[in-house]
Amino acid sequence: MTYHLYVCGSNGSFQLGLDDDEDRHRLECAQFQTEIGRTVDLDIRPIKVACGGNHTLVLLENGQVYGAGSSRYGQLACFQESLPIFQKLDLPFKIKDVVAGWNYTVFISAYDEVYTCGQGLTGELGLGKTHLQSLPAKIELPDNGRIVKAGSSLHNVVLQFENGELYGFGNNKKGQLLDGPKVLWTPTRLPIRARDFALARDFAVFSSDGRLLLQGKDQYGIAERLQTVGQIDRIWAMWSSVHLLSGRQLVSYGNNSHGQLVLPTTIGTPVKIAIGSEHGLLAEKFRVFAWGWGEHGNCGQHQKEKTGVTFDYMNEIYTEQHVVVDVFAGCATTWVVVRCSENV
Amino acid sequence: MSETITVYDQVEIEDFVFDPTQRIFTYPCPCGDRFQIGLDDMLDGEDIAVCPSCSLMVKIIFDEEDLAEYVDS
Numbered sequence: 001m002t003y004h005l006y007v008c009g010s011n012g013s014f015q016l017g018l019d020d021d022e023d024r025h026r027l028e029c030a031q032f033q034t035e036i037g038r039t040v041d042l043d044i045r046p047i048k049v050a051c052g053g054n055h056t057l058v059l060l061e062n063g064q065v066y067g068a069g070s071s072r073y074g075q076l077a078c079f080q081e082s083l084p085i086f087q088k089l090d091l092p093f094k095i096k097d098v099v100a101g102w103n104y105t106v107f108i109s110a111y112d113e114v115y116t117c118g119q120g121l122t123g124e125l126g127l128g129k130t131h132l133q134s135l136p137a138k139i140e141l142p143d144n145g146r147i148v149k150a151g152s153s154l155h156n157v158v159l160q161f162e163n164g165e166l167y168g169f170g171n172n173k174k175g176q177l178l179d180g181p182k183v184l185w186t187p188t189r190l191p192i193r194a195r196d197f198a199l200a201r202d203f204a205v206f207s208s209d210g211r212l213l214l215q216g217k218d219q220y221g222i223a224e225r226l227q228t229v230g231q232i233d234r235i236w237a238m239w240s241s242v243h244l245l246s247g248r249q250l251v252s253y254g255n256n257s258h259g260q261l262v263l264p265t266t267i268g269t270p271v272k273i274a275i276g277s278e279h280g281l282l283a284e285k286f287r288v289f290a291w292g293w294g295e296h297g298n299c300g301q302h303q304k305e306k307t308g309v310t311f312d313y314m315n316e317i318y319t320e321q322h323v324v325v326d327v328f329a330g331c332a333t334t335w336v337v338v339r340c341s342e343n344v
Numbered sequence: 345m346s347e348t349i350t351v352y353d354q355v356e357i358e359d360f361v362f363d364p365t366q367r368i369f370t371y372p373c374p375c376g377d378r379f380q381i382g383l384d385d386m387l388d389g390e391d392i393a394v395c396p397s398c399s400l401m402v403k404i405i406f407d408e409e410d411l412a413e414y415v416d417s
Contacts, residue, residue, distance in 0.1 A: 010375045012397060054376045102372050121361065154372055173358060202359075219354060239374055240353055257352045277374035278352075293352075295398045296375055309399060332375045332398075 002340045003042040003325065005030040005049070005058065006318065009298030010332035013054035015069030017086040025297030027318055027336060030058075031085040032066060038085065046337050051276070051330020052100035052118075053154070058086060063094035063110060073103045074134030075118030091136065099152040101170070106157055107136055112147045114139050114159065122155050123185040126169035141167060141187050153199035154239070159187070166190040166197070176204040176216030200237035200254075207232050212244075225253045236275035238292070243275055250282070258293035259312030276329030279311070281336075283327040288318035288336050296332040351392065355379075357406035360393075364417045369393065373400055383414055 006027035007016040014021050017030040029040035048059040055069035055076055066086040067076035077089050094110040104118030104125060115136035116125040125131075126139040144161035151158045156170030156177060167187040168177040176199070178190050192213065194206035203216030205226065212226035212235070222242055234245040241254025241261060250273070252261035260278055272283040279292030279299055290299035295309035300317035302308075318324065322338035329335065352374075360369035362383075369386070370378040370393075377397035381390065381404060391404050 010397075012376055015376065053372055255353060257350050293374065293400075295400070 001043070001045070003045050004040055004322065004338050004340060005042065005046055006336040006338060007334065008300065008317070009330075009334050010296035013070040014082055014084045015051070015054050015056045015330070015333060017056065017068035017084075019084045023296045025301050027300075027334075030068070033085055033087050041340075045325065045339075047326070048098060049328035049330070049335040049337075050098045050100040050105070050152075051328070051333055051335075052105065053102040053331050055100065055103075055105070056086075056330065056333070056335075057089075057098045057100060057105060059095055059098050063096065065089045065091060065095050065098055065107070070103075073119035073132060075100070075103050075105050077105065077107075077117050077134075077136050079134065097147070097150050099150045099157065101152045101157065102154045105136075106150060106152060108147055108150055108159075112145070114141060114147070120155075120170065122171040122173070123183045124155055124157065124170040126157065126185075126187050128185050139169075139187060142189075149196075151197060151199050153204075153237070154201055156184075156199060158190070158197055158199060158204070160194070160197070164193045166192065166194060174202045174216035176200075176202060178215075196232075196235055198235045198237035198242065200242065201239035203237075205235055205237060205242050207235055214242075220254045222253045234273070236273065236280075238275055238280070239277050243273070243280060245273070259310040260292045262291060262314075265314075272324070272327050274327040274329040274335075276333065277331040279329060279332065279334070281327040281329050281334060282314065283318075283324045283336070285323060286319070286321070287316060288324055288327060289314035290317050290334060291315065293332070298329070298332045298334045300334075351403045352400040354403045354405055355393075357404055357410050360404070362414055362417070364414075367414075369404070371402065373398065375400070383411065386411060387415070 008024040044060040050057040058066045068086045097108040107115045117133045117136045146162040149160040158168045169184045173182045194208045196207040206213045214223040236243045243252045248267045250265040274281040282289045294311045299311040326337040360371045367383040373395040375398045379393035381393035
């Protein structure tokens, strides 16, 4: 089985892994440096793409991680200033999950140990008052069993353990993680327990006991709207809006300056949804749609008579014959994992 | 027709990073670059930070007296 990772969008720091720093308005295959040389063909399935402000990490099913883009602050766990195509990161442990924020990366090992690297001016590294960590360093966490979910925003991280406890670190200036200090320099247990959560730039949303709770800055009046939601199946956040799947309805609340909010959409077939900084992706088996702010090509090219940087409709960006396996979205970047069948 | 200019979001001054050498405030833009505004522009009453790589802009929330500590730094 071979997989391709299609990319488009913002690329000023080589974060798309295309060996140049030009933005892309059409999907193109990211390039990987593997044992056999430079290729776009991946034999092992990419199961996660984690995006920082200017760096990208691709986690493969076998626990290896590839990185591209800026590593100016060590956020790609290497000493090069930047990686123009995806290179395998030299990590001494197998990885089961990875999340990224503005200039930092959080690796979760197969043994549920957590390592961070990069720049964290407000506790993003979880290592105490360390601002810079060029190689992954282990953070101190209680022995709470497996980590079942990791989430990140620009400047903070939340880890969810199998016992339901949440630990957070990083920026808490708006009280988005807990009612307490403005910076959580080390992992701190959050008073709330939640089934699911989503981190926006200045607020966080927690799904707890069948209700949605917003903590932090609420300039768009989202908290009140969330109280009207019945069933909650999944929640995501752009930097300034919340998106949720309620039964078969995809609904959005928050900042709509650039078409970020979807009109309530009924999802017919199984879909994958990815939410980036200010754009979103919805994928069916053979099609991918993008909406929101698309100035850097991350929502593709307009297919209607529309112009400009706002995509206030579902714009179809992928229609090829390969099966879409997954989609991911970063800071104005779009990622589509496809499985190539042999005879196309 | 050109796109209508809209302020994408509002950000408090405490969230910006201040560079005392260049006397500018910066804050992450959703495109990966950083919104910028000069301290001197703010002293002149400007409150819109722009991104050098895209059309997005943010309005900075601050009081004039907030600037004193940066002027002296």
